[in-house]
Amino acid sequence: MDWITVLRSLQSDFIKRLTSGCLLHCQTEGQYSEITIISGERLKILREFCWQMAEKYKRVSPVRDVFISYLKGKLGEEVVKERLADLITEVDYEKRIGGDGKTDFTMTSNPGIGIEVKSRYGSIDKVRWSISAEEVEKNSAVVCVLIQEEVNEAQSEYHLFLAGFLPTQMIKLKTGRISFGIEQLLYGGGLRGYLENLQCSPNYQDKQTSNSESIYQVPHNSLTKSSLYSVKNAKISSPSKQLNLIYIKLGDECSEKGQYHAAIINYNQALQLYPYDADIYYKRGLARYQLGDYEGAIADYTQAIKINSHDADAYYNRGNARYDLGDYEGAIADYTETIKINFNDADAYYNRGNARCCLGDKQGAIADFQKATSIYYTEGNLAKYKKVKESILDLEIEESLDILNF
Template sequence: MDWITLLRSLQSDFIKRLTSGCLLHCETEGQYSELTIISGERLKALREFCWLMAEKYKRVSPVRDVFISYLKGKLGEEVVKERLADFITEVDYEKRFGGDGNIDFTLTSDPSIGIEVKSRHGNIDRVRWSISSEEVEKNAVVVCILIQEDVSEAQSQYHLFLAGFLPTRMIKLKTGKISFGIDQLLYGGGLWCYLEQLQSSLNNSSRQQPSIYKYLPKQEILSKPTNNQLLKSFFQPEYNNNEDLNTLYVKLGDEYFEKGEYT
């Protein structure tokens, strides 16, 4: 079983459990959780920040529209910040306008690896996330967050689901923007490991070493994995003279594009 098949299988199981409400909920920072709940002082701080941004850009758009846009974006970013913790660094919001900028986070140890967060509210069967060709070019992954409640000034608590992620190298654009549903995403539990492996491959490449990887199922697990390493045991590098990691993802993207899965 290859790693994409594994994460797709886990995603199918996650979607079933999302419908029934049986989800993994961990409040420990840096550990994986399918559900994140934001309320109280934490939500108050987000609201205050978003009102400041709304006031700052009130000449560009109506204040309430800017507030809602920023709050949606910040709620999604809070999920990713809590799950990846010190592994990532936030891009300064005040240096750009809008809740969905081109890059939301970078890896702390490698700022060249960008992460885009997309937050949406809607029914699980109909909600869609979209990404532009520019965002694909500037980011290594897009992380999708599903907000259960309608975003407003009065909402006192938000239930946020890490709906999944996609490596941008798997996304092929026919036009300037595409959209995708939750069933087309990879299971969020593989995000940390994917970024680690991507970082490792880029580091090896920068040292002009033969950074060639192919992910295959590991035959045995030598030690019990932590939550962050839940899927890491399934990813094992194998030397191959013909294709590096980037070529592999481009190839995979072509295959899924031909199947009509990312159009």
């Protein structure tokens, strides 16, 4: 099951909840929310701007019509601004003669990635959004907003729903314009993750080269063998859990491709939904370690151990990070905890032996190396067996020289 399929499933659930009024609501900027409420001073500022635009373009249409049109658009843009925050940059209307140039926002880190916002008022079973061929060409995503109240000069409060989004690469135009209903959109909770991965993808500039296959679809075999998560096999009980699984799966794929910055972004999103998941901290720690952020990796491994004190891999990898920082005593302590949980972890014995060498404990190092060689031999890992045997021989020679006191 790919992430597009999951977002479509989540969208079906969202439509049912939209009908019943059971929606996710968060007022924190930058966090996902299915509903946004605009009123008071914020609405007053929007109205003043839209009247200015109406006066500016009154020769095109009646002033009131221009005002209503602009206010619909600005209300939708406010929803996207609040939800995506610093991830996007708003287009400056004053610098664009005739409007926004078919793009409402660009990615802050990459102005070449455009986002178009479409706002509509109507009932969910009838309302439709539309996009032109030019808008498809200039943007990477179209975000659809549903306005609950009819837009007019006197309305004091608006309830707006983030109805969903579509990657423009998924849109196939047979004419100059296409329209779609809410059931054809992807769930809005996946928008941030989609955009963050888009800006990290080396293929984002080629989005128009093929409309037959989405480059953002996660392959079925993208999870590593050790992953604890599988969207295909998971018994999913809530939309937030489904979204959490999507972020984890995207993070895993990015890690496999060596895109560790992108992986961290996805794991961050997963942790916002489930902050007590030890495995996500562990995965993010691995990504941070690969980027040379050993202290960040240690912090993540430590958090994973706080949640699951029997996580041998977290102790082992924290030991590696401490070793790389020169904290040999800390590394030894972690390798020792690893061995307590998994007595036959040859790598832990070998690495603890290396740390003991660095502290001048040659006898302790030899004992660890001998234990490691015994396990490697039993496992049939002859390459590591020979490597550690050489380390033992070198240490024994050094010890002999020390005793002779040359």
